[in-house]
Amino acid sequence: MGRQPCCDKVGLKKGPWTAEEDKKLINFILTNGQCCWRAVPKLAGLLRCGKSCRLRWTNYLRPDLKRGLLSEYEEQMVIDLHSQLGNRWSKIASHLPGRTDNEIKNHWNTHIKKKLKNMGIDPLTHKPISTATDQQKQQQQEEVQPSVACGISEREENKETETTLQSSIIMASEKKMEEKTPFDTNMHMEVVNGFCTDEVPLIEPHEILVPNCDPSLSTSSSSSSSSSCYSSKILEDLQFPSFDWHCDNNMGFWDDDLSNWDLLISDDGDRKLTADPPLTQYTPSVLDQDSWTYELL
DNA sequence: AACCCTCGCAACCGCTCACGA
């Protein structure tokens, strides 16, 4: 019995997403929430497989994403976490609010790896790059103690120690925070409680404007055909406030708060995220500062 | 101006895991 394809690939589109597709997906998720990804493309009118929709949403369209390069502090966090967790990007990403596993993985492969190598540190082991003789010794040790040599690849072993590891990482990073200089205190403020407060927009939701990304309407000279490029431009500008995406009882959150959100193309060619009734103010949840919630006032 | 090369990132692929029947 062969592996079932994740979707019927015949007639499905692949490659970069267009503005129209993004719009459909955003509209659908904002209206219906995240449910059964396989059904999403059909219901949203997209010629994509569900997996592709999920990836597009989680890695690119999700409103709580931070855009831009990782800060020095985030980079250090990634290095620390990687030394403990290995290539478990989703675990690492879970410690960096607004960052995706894909983003961190890419940043690791393109920037941090090089940086560490330049510093004479092996990005795999996080130890100083060893000489040939050291490697021979290490190899001999591995032969003697194969189970130890397996290290991070031993998933089961990791699972058992994960909780301890993660708490120690958090403790370590907290300790690091305390050691920060006055300059670094700002960084502490940015990531306090795992939420980057500097990213919180100071505009009201009904004021959120999404620049029109329809390439045909673009007056920009850089009329790139790459959807990724225009999308990243949109999303740089589109500073969705971050809020709680967890949905118990099958998207109850959406039903309560966001079912009336809509993405509109206004007369002046801009996209507008609107709510009905209009949200007059949004505030961070006092109890759970890891996530922000909207409050209808 | 044209070509080549490198880099960075979005997207894809395929495997594993979780869960329900």
Next chain:
DNA sequence: GTCGTGAGCGGTTGCGAGGGT
């Protein structure tokens, strides 16, 4: 216990942008 299905994860690829020659 087995099977089917959906979702998540990590590795890899493809392609556009930008720099160098």
